[in-house]
Amino acid sequence: QPINEKPGSGTGIKMLIANQLAFSQSSRPVKPEENETAKTKGFSLKEITVAIDGIAIAVNHNLNIPGLTVSQLKDIYTGKITNWQQVGGTNLPIIPLSRSKEAGGTVDFFVENVLNKDKFGNNINYIGTTTEAIRKVAIAPGAIYYGSAPEIVPQCTIKSLPIGRTSEQLIAPYQQPKITQSQCANKPNQLNFQDFRNGNYPITRNLFVIIKQNGQSDQQAGEVYANWLVTSQGQELIEKAGFVRIK
Template sequence: MSQKNETLSLFLAAVITIGFIFGGLWFFMERWAQINGIPKPSETGNTSNISNPLNQFINKCNVANLPEGTFNYGGSTTWAPIRKEADSVLQSLCPRFILRYTQPPSGQPGSGTGIRMLIDNQLAFSQSSRSVKAEENAEAKQKEFSLKEIPVAIDGIAIAVNQSLNIPGLTVAQLKDIYTGKITNWQQVGGPNLPITVYSRSKEAGGTAEFFVENVLNKENFGANVSYINTTTEAVRKVAASPGGIYYASAPEIVPQCTIKSIPLGRTSGQFVPPYQEHFIPPSECPNKRNQLNSQAFRSGDYAITRNLFVIVKQNGQTDQQAGEAYANWLLTPQGQELIEKAGFVRLK
């Protein structure tokens, strides 16, 4: 009997040991799935990966309808922070979807040149800070496709002035008169007796200038008083060195700056809304603290000059269309919108 008891004890010990081993493996796989955010087959209704569970951990690219290959894209300089923050994440998640930023063959990059390159089949899709013009869509249709704009973010146009300028704000009408040459001294808008030095990028350079002419100047031409610069970086330096300087650009490029300041805007006098969150952070506290975007005013439309940022897609039923639509749709996911907000813009969703 003692020999039988000894055999039974050894058998039970072996069974228990094997049970612990398989239980540990099962627990390890469950924890691994939780850490990597992989749903159980029972949660998805898909049991195809049971035979090879490692497939669940290798493939993390779950962007719908995303094609494989290398895709040229480009356009708006306003989009640069999004390319830095969001596109790099998409590349790491989906390494077989390769984005290649492409400079224009001539001239400066911008929304207009990006759309031009898209029409000329030099880009798979483009990024724009303005809507597609009727003449651009007409030209695309001559090549047997159309252009679709997909909004993915909200941006505001902020007005930069010298740190020393004392002015409560500007109305959109006053801003128009400054840039068309009707107002030439800050004294005319409640400021000091000081000539206004006006800076802008050229209308041909990018979507921000085109948007400004279309929506602020009501399609009037810039005045003879406007000095043209190539980049916002150059403009910020000039405004910082010019007591009467003024410039406009995408709010994320202006609001956090330390060497210049952004000013409130209003549709009517006395109803100014700042592009920054109250309270204004003075230059003495910058860069340890920086002014933040007034996202709520941009989203609600209380701030006077806002716009959407678009992915421009070539509707031709080919892989380029698939790439552009999948890219835009990913930017509209919670993860994409969070990265857009991290880049300094206001989320649509």
């Protein structure tokens, strides 16, 4: 558990550089400035891809829209679209939720790849954790949140939206047929591994193990861990955890 920092990829890399971790896991690549900081400590950082993850979009169960395109999602999070009526829903203000930019690789990835590096709108409600966000979406009819698919898709209190590059090509992050809310407790929705892996689902990213290249036991530990994750046994566990195997 990070001291005084919100958990996330950036925090993990910071702790790795500060020698508080032997290796770290990240949902984004190492930034050039992080590598520079590591070099001042006498080592560089190496990333090894171990899995693929999808970003899923959570909304309230009562929101009635077929899905969103990536550009509509961008317009919601940059403040251009502020009412669900603008995307085919009812007249209801949109409440966009996000974790803070400092916290996680998920936020970095979203800004980079969905917002195309544009800034978040002034209407964003920043929250600490995905758990808090899901609670809020469950009770606020207009709320929307983005997060790692394994943390969103199986949830029973909210629903995840199909997303598309165009409105004719909406791809669900869950396997069909969709499990209804009443059935969900016994049989939650499963991830749509196939469309995450083949790239049909438009918002996916690689997951990495970040290793210190310092020729010491930390480097050895990180390499052993990463190499194990790409074995068939490791990849099986990755799939059980809700991520997409790379092998």
